[in-house]
Amino acid sequence: MTSVLVYTAFLLYAVARLWRAPARDEADYVVAGRRLTLPAFVATMVATWYGGILGVGEYTWRYGVSNWLVFGVPYYLWALVFAAGLAGRARTSGALTLPDLLHRRYGRPVALLGALLLLVTTVPAAYVLMLGVLARLAFGWPLWAGVVLGTLLSVGYVFRGGLRGVVLTDRVQVVLMFAGFLVLVPACVARYGGWTFLRAHLPAAHLSWDGGLGWQAVLVWYVIAAATLVDPAFHQRCYAARSPAVARRGLLWSVLLWVVFDFLTTTAGLYARAVLPDLADPVAAFPRLGGAVLGPLALGIFLTGLLATIMSTVDSNAFVAAVTWGRDIVQRWRDPQALLSGAAARGERPVPAAIPAALAVVGLLSVGLALAARSVVTLWHHLGSVSAPALLPVVVLAHTRRRLPPGWALASLLGGGGTALAWLALGHGGPWLGWEPAFPGLLAGLLPALAGLWRERREST
Secondary structure (H helix, E strand, O other), rough: OHHHHHHHHHHHHHHHHHHOOOOHHHHHHHHHHOOOOHHHHHHHHHHHHOOHHHHHHHHHHHOOOHHHHHHHHHHHHHHHHHHHHHHHHHHEEEEEEOHHHHHHHOOOOHHHHHHHHHHHHHOOOOHHHHHHHHHHHHHHHOHHHHHHHHHHHHOOOOOHHHHHHHHHHHHHHHHHHHHHHHHHHEEEEHHHHOOOHHHHHHOOOHHOOOOOOOHHHHHHHHHHHHHHHHHHHHHHHHHHHHOOHHHHHHHHHHHHHHHHHHHHHHHHHHHHHHHHHOOHHHHHHHHHHHHHOOOOOHHHHHHHHHHHHHHHHHHHHHHHHHHHHHHHEEEEEEEHHHHOOOHHHHHHOOOOHHHHHHHHHHHHHHHHHHHHHOOHHHHHHHHHHHHHHHHHHHHHHHOOOOOOOOHHHHHHHHHHHHHHHHHHOOOOOOOEEOOOOOHHHHHHHHHHHHHHHHHHHHHOO
């Protein structure tokens, strides 16, 4: 398809351009020299945060309008909390990465364990899986071929350019992601009709607030979405903003655009269920709907929009994961003092060689997880249920003036993550004893944090 080929040519141009002009130093590579303007900040936030497009189609096809209460509202709320309480503090902290902040507040062990948990959240396995599915549907490729080739192309321009490469492509990808659904949704309305058609052709549960799943299945995503407060990409963009005001305003504009995009995608998902009720693989809901409704030219635009939506998140998450592995784990283990030096804080050191090398490790791990899991929503649920409860207490407290002793911070990480992981295993990937793993995990992470704060306050009085 012509539009896909043009988009691919643009990505190859980005690779060539950034290969000739690589990042100058660590700050240029990791946080784009802290020069992101408001338009650039909004473009990269909107494009990056919405890569799970086929997962949204899968969930909406299965459970209807509850998609908005699961993948929309909770993320708006936590993004607004981040904008109000953390964005400005993150920008003025002087950190290059979130583990830098944890190291300063709690010491190296907490920073290393936190980095391992962050690595779990940023490995883009779910998004790599979506690339493979989309390539299979659009071009007839085997799943593994689409997964591998999509991953290679997504990280190509990151290798030399770092965050600058991500932002350069996101400015185009954010336009394409909106264009795709602005083509699809009006075409569905014109062909089938509006709300009356949907109400007549959808199961009753698809129009209920919980999709027939019950309150826990919805509420658990409000805990998982709280991972927004500990999301390394959110922090990285705020570290990269030109000023604290740019970070705060940029998040507010991003939320507004996410609301618009969620309206488009949820509507498209409802049409997919109404038009294709016997779909064998719900992950393919959006591409199949496009094939049923759109002509060749419009279908090419739509598929390019899907591709851009996914790849904008693969490149960002792969980059953050590589920084986390190569800098925040490997280098922090070998030479922790180097990351606490004045040159490191200013970002004046050369780009650590371990970061580009780590892109290969992250790519292989993403491909392996994607081919093993085969479900986007399953990957989101399992990874988020373990990492969010562990990280939330220590990261939020790191942004405040309250002092949590390092030992208690470490206990919070281990308690939250370990409990959620054990609960997930005992429930074979689902609830155990009637409870989703994120809830006991969060409780197990909060208790040591609260105990540490209480003890510190008692000893200081």
